[in-house]
Amino acid sequence: xxxxxxxxxQMARELFSGFAEKEVKPLAAEVDEEERFPxxxxxxxxxxxxxGIPVPKEYGGQGCDxxxxxxxxxxxxxxxxxxxxxVSAHTSLCCDPIMKYGTDAQKARYxxxxxxxxxxxxxxxxxxxxxxxxxxxxxxxVLAEDYYILNGSKIFITNAxxxxxxxxxxxxxxxxxxxxxxxxxxEKGVAGFSVGKKELKMGIRGSSTxxxxxxxxxxxxxxLLGQEGKGFGIAMSTLDGGRIGxxxxxxxxxxxxxxxxxxxxxxxxxxxxxxxAFQNTQFKLADMKTQIEAARLLVYxxxxxxxxxxxxxxxAAMAKLFAAKTAVSVTTQCVQLYGGYGYIxxxxxxxxxxxxxxxxxxxxxxxVQRMVISSSMLK
Amino acid sequence: MKIEDxxxxxxxxxxxxxxxxxxxxxxxxxxxxxAKILACxxxxxxxxxxxxxxxxxxxxxxxxxxxxVEDAVLETYMTEPYTHAMTQVIKRYKPEIxxxxxxxxxxxxxxxxxxxxxxxxxADCTGLEIDPAxxxxxxxxxxxxxxxxxxxxxxxxxxxxxxVRPGVMKxxxxxxxxxCRVEQVVLPDLADHVNVEIVEVIKKVxxxxxxxxxKVLISGGRGIGGAEGFRKLEELAEALGGTIAxxxxxxxxxxxxxxxxxxxxGKTVRPxxxxxxxxxxxxxxxxxxxxxxxxxxxxxxxxxxxxEIADYGVVGDVxxxxxxxxxxxxxxxxxx
Amino acid sequence: xxxxxxxxQVPNTNEVRLDQTxxxxxxxxxxxxxxxxxxxxxxxxxxxxxxxxxxxxxITMGPPQADAVxxxxxxxxxxxxxxxxDRAFGGADTWATSSTLASALRKIxxxxxxxxxxxxxxxxAQVGPQIAEHLGLPxxxxxxxxxxADGYAVVKRQYEDRIHVIKVRLPCLVTALGExxxxxxxxxxxxxxxxxxxxxxxxxxxxxxxxxENIGLKGSxxxxxxxxxxxxxxxxxxxxxxxxxxxxxxxxxxxxKFIL
Numbered sequence: 001x002x003x004x005x006x007x008x009x010q011m012a013r014e015l016f017s018g019f020a021e022k023e024v025k026p027l028a029a030e031v032d033e034e035e036r037f038p039x040x041x042x043x044x045x046x047x048x049x050x051x052g053i054p055v056p057k058e059y060g061g062q063g064c065d066x067x068x069x070x071x072x073x074x075x076x077x078x079x080x081x082x083x084x085x086x087v088s089a090h091t092s093l094c095c096d097p098i099m100k101y102g103t104d105a106q107k108a109r110y111x112x113x114x115x116x117x118x119x120x121x122x123x124x125x126x127x128x129x130x131x132x133x134x135x136x137x138x139x140x141x142v143l144a145e146d147y148y149i150l151n152g153s154k155i156f157i158t159n160a161x162x163x164x165x166x167x168x169x170x171x172x173x174x175x176x177x178x179x180x181x182x183x184x185x186x187e188k189g190v191a192g193f194s195v196g197k198k199e200l201k202m203g204i205r206g207s208s209t210x211x212x213x214x215x216x217x218x219x220x221x222x223x224l225l226g227q228e229g230k231g232f233g234i235a236m237s238t239l240d241g242g243r244i245g246x247x248x249x250x251x252x253x254x255x256x257x258x259x260x261x262x263x264x265x266x267x268x269x270x271x272x273x274x275x276x277a278f279q280n281t282q283f284k285l286a287d288m289k290t291q292i293e294a295a296r297l298l299v300y301x302x303x304x305x306x307x308x309x310x311x312x313x314x315x316a317a318m319a320k321l322f323a324a325k326t327a328v329s330v331t332t333q334c335v336q337l338y339g340g341y342g343y344i345x346x347x348x349x350x351x352x353x354x355x356x357x358x359x360x361x362x363x364x365x366x367x368v369q370r371m372v373i374s375s376s377m378l379k
Numbered sequence: 380m381k382i383e384d385x386x387x388x389x390x391x392x393x394x395x396x397x398x399x400x401x402x403x404x405x406x407x408x409x410x411x412x413x414a415k416i417l418a419c420x421x422x423x424x425x426x427x428x429x430x431x432x433x434x435x436x437x438x439x440x441x442x443x444x445x446x447x448v449e450d451a452v453l454e455t456y457m458t459e460p461y462t463h464a465m466t467q468v469i470k471r472y473k474p475e476i477x478x479x480x481x482x483x484x485x486x487x488x489x490x491x492x493x494x495x496x497x498x499x500x501x502a503d504c505t506g507l508e509i510d511p512a513x514x515x516x517x518x519x520x521x522x523x524x525x526x527x528x529x530x531x532x533x534x535x536x537x538x539x540x541x542x543v544r545p546g547v548m549k550x551x552x553x554x555x556x557x558x559c560r561v562e563q564v565v566l567p568d569l570a571d572h573v574n575v576e577i578v579e580v581i582k583k584v585x586x587x588x589x590x591x592x593x594k595v596l597i598s599g600g601r602g603i604g605g606a607e608g609f610r611k612l613e614e615l616a617e618a619l620g621g622t623i624a625x626x627x628x629x630x631x632x633x634x635x636x637x638x639x640x641x642x643x644x645g646k647t648v649r650p651x652x653x654x655x656x657x658x659x660x661x662x663x664x665x666x667x668x669x670x671x672x673x674x675x676x677x678x679x680x681x682x683x684x685x686x687e688i689a690d691y692g693v694v695g696d697v698x699x700x701x702x703x704x705x706x707x708x709x710x711x712x713x714x715x
Numbered sequence: 716x717x718x719x720x721x722x723x724q725v726p727n728t729n730e731v732r733l734d735q736t737x738x739x740x741x742x743x744x745x746x747x748x749x750x751x752x753x754x755x756x757x758x759x760x761x762x763x764x765x766x767x768x769x770x771x772x773x774i775t776m777g778p779p780q781a782d783a784v785x786x787x788x789x790x791x792x793x794x795x796x797x798x799x800x801d802r803a804f805g806g807a808d809t810w811a812t813s814s815t816l817a818s819a820l821r822k823i824x825x826x827x828x829x830x831x832x833x834x835x836x837x838x839x840a841q842v843g844p845q846i847a848e849h850l851g852l853p854x855x856x857x858x859x860x861x862x863x864a865d866g867y868a869v870v871k872r873q874y875e876d877r878i879h880v881i882k883v884r885l886p887c888l889v890t891a892l893g894e895x896x897x898x899x900x901x902x903x904x905x906x907x908x909x910x911x912x913x914x915x916x917x918x919x920x921x922x923x924x925x926x927x928e929n930i931g932l933k934g935s936x937x938x939x940x941x942x943x944x945x946x947x948x949x950x951x952x953x954x955x956x957x958x959x960x961x962x963x964x965x966x967x968x969x970x971x972k973f974i975l
Binding site: 486500528595681 | 717740808810817838839842844853854856869874875877879881936937939940941944951952954956959961973
């Protein structure tokens with residue numbers, strides 16, 4: 001197992017961290033406070049190829065490995081959890097399935113704009129009645145000559161609203177159960193497709209999370225992604241990759257919180273000395289650093305497993321489970337170390353704590369990750 | 380030719396639109412000091428068009444002689460004609476030392492001349508002395524981003540050349556009369572050396588600079604008391620070539636724009652000089668400015684935390700100290 | 716249109732700190748960067764590449780690890796890179812450095828050479844104009860901006876209180892100011908391409924036609940006789956005085972520190 005980053009990956013990390021420091025960090029508080037989607041950041045990221053890191057060069061992407069993409073999400077998330085998830089959802093949940101399951105025509109049509117960040121991507125699986133149990137898809141798709149007619153709704157869709165391209169799942173044959181679910185590429189502006197209300201969230205408040213509403217929505221039949229009936233498999237395998245992205249986001253949030261806290265405890269003085277002189281503080285910092293480092297190794301391992309080809313669901317699930325728990329635990333402890341100031345919105349740690357929580361829930365709750373891991377053990 | 384044969388301290392006189400730049404007088408002053416030790420003369424070298432009458436001023440400030448190269452081609456500074464002219468003067472008169480101001484002109488002209496003449500050049504000197512043992516010029520300058528000082532010697536090549544920062548050396552306080560020896564040097568082929576065209580000259584209009592670009596920041600806090608108080612800080616900033624900044628308190632109170640704010644929720648700055656006026660120095664503010672090279676603090680409260688990180692602190696009323704400080708600075712600048 | 720940009724790897728002197736106890740500089744852990752003025756010059760060149768399809772080559776003189784700045788420059792968009800490295804070039808002052816760089820430039824096709832105005836470690840601003848002198852080219856220093864048209868460069872040349880707009884025939888050399896061209900970021904794909912084998916050409920002593928007496932320590936007319944650290948910044952001085960006295964005291968402090 002080689003845990004070292006090679007020279008190019010190390011340089012890529014410096015690129016991402018420099019960008020995050022200069023372009024993302026200054027906006028993070030405002031993006032959270034105003035619940036504002038940072039369009040200007042997405043435009044900049046698109047210009048520099050951050051929106052298509054693993055997309056092949058022939059489709060306008062950067063052609064880099066998964067680990068480089070993970071480094072990007074990690075560094076962005078250190079500064080701003082919202083910005084990290086925008087890239088993660090766009091790349092893992094929209095670019096990836098099109099790359100893997102799309103026809104040449106679909107790839108040529110959608111990937112270049114997605115990779116340049118000119119189109120933003122999203123993934124519509126979750127429904128009011130189908131969350132952890134994703135199989136209960138109520139949204140229907142009926143083939144009528146040259147179109148599939150979609151009816152139904154999706155909920156809690158990340159990037160919905162700003163996104164132009166949506167990978168959406170619907171039931172084409174109810175009698176076949178999960179083998180009757182299919183995947184579609186739905187473009188914004190198609191008749192019968194609208195984005196519903198934007199959710200008011202605890203954290204990642206700049207991320208746009210909305211309903212998708214399909215009312216006799218006509219999707220061209222060329223937009224079927226993969227084969228009819230294979231949609232559930234596409235969704236699950238896409239989520240495996242998505243989990244690595246979210247694990248990277250959680251890792252970044254935790255590291256960002258720890259970095260800020262180390263600076264703070266050196267400066268804060270009580271009882272006549274810096275609070276970093278107290279063993280309570282020191283031990284907490286040590287434990288958090290160790291936890292984050294363990295999470296990092298799991299995340300990078302999952303990225304390398306995916307890169308290698310072959311199955312990586314268990315690695316991805318372990319990475320996401322551990323990184324998410326780490327993010328929640330570390331950010332909560334960081335707020336505590338800041339004392340009263342940690343609760344005040346002038347300081348970034350309370351935002352990081354609010355941002356961290358979602359990583360235990362979306363793209364598969366902690367419980368789902370445990371199901372994936374244990375089922376691989378109990379075959 | 381041995382290098383011992385080269386004699387004389389020469390000073391390149393910078394003139395713009397017929398006005399001699401202050402640094403030139405400072406260099407003549409320093410040149411006199413060096414010339415005395417070397418038992419030689421200080422010569423001012425004046426290039427331009429229609430500028431011969433300036434020789435008297437140079438004489439008054441201590442030049443023992445003035446060499447004038449007057450030509451229409453030299454009216455406005457251009458690298459090549461000026462380089463050619465200075466090189467010809469150096470070849471003809473063989474000085475042992477040539478000094479230039481480290482200005483936008485000097486830092487272009489001196490390197491080119493030194494390369495043409497194949498000698499050493501030391502930039503931005505803050506100290507010039509003669510080594511008693513060798514008679515060589517010892518040139519001291521900041522290096523490594525100003526973190527260390529280095530003393531440089533040009534032992535085997537002549538002339539020894541240096542550029543000197545404005546405001547470092549002092550011009551002489553006495554006057555010498557306007558009648559020193561003036562020698563005209565005619566260079567008939569100067570026009571052949573024009574290889575650029577000045578299409579336009581645009582004089583600058585100053586606007587408020589970004590606090591992160593400023594080398595000098597005059598920053599005000601709660602102790603300023605109101606927007607009016609910031610006018611005085613602006614005056615101080617202008618006198619020192621900087622701009623104003625503020626703590627969060629002043630921004631929240633609406634006395635200044637948010638783009639002036641330094642600190643945890645503002646900008647982080649690293650100017651050469653940060654003057655904190657009426658700022659208590661809470662950690663949130665320090666986080667934004669503690670990397671400044673020099674920190675001056677003025678505050679009524681002797682226990683204000685700002686004094687712990689200030690290089691120079693004055694316990695006093697900002698309203699009283701600042702106007703007097705501005706006055707002192709202006710008087711100092713008038714002297715030069 | 717061939718543009719060559721000469722860049723330098725420098726320690727980020729803004730990050731260098733003084734060890735309070737020993738009075739020496741703490742150089743370890745200080746990141747190495749592309750000199751800011753050079754990076755701005757590179758951005759100038761890349762803008763011309765975007766606009767006119769110019770070919771951009773970056774060169775650097777330094778130890779072997781200076782290849783990092785060449786990789787960064789290529790990841791930003793430079794097409795080729797040359798590393799000029801040899802023990803024989805070490806210890807050079809600006810005469811020797813500019814002689815070495817000029818001899819390398821004689822082997823590379825150029826219509827325009829761009830350097831930064833000055834490096835943040837040496838701070839001399841001499842190498843650019845001296846390279847131009849060795850090559851017999853016109854040089855425009857302190858360039859805020861640069862446009863190319865019909866075999867000419869049009870440069871906005873900065874002085875303290877004014878700008879000259881200067882037209883000069885190519886080939887020429889321009890030194891760029893750091894504040895005026897915000898450098899672009901690298902791209903991830905560009906980084907991996909820059910790290911591929913064979914992207915960087917290396918010139919050593921034997922590749923260059925330059926006399927021994929013009930390179931390295933031996934070829935340097937100026938030498939450092941000694942270097943020392945400025946006075947250690949200890950506890951500051953706090954005074955309580957009448958406003959008039961305080962004003963004089965503060966002004967004297969500014970004079971001491973060469974701010975005034």
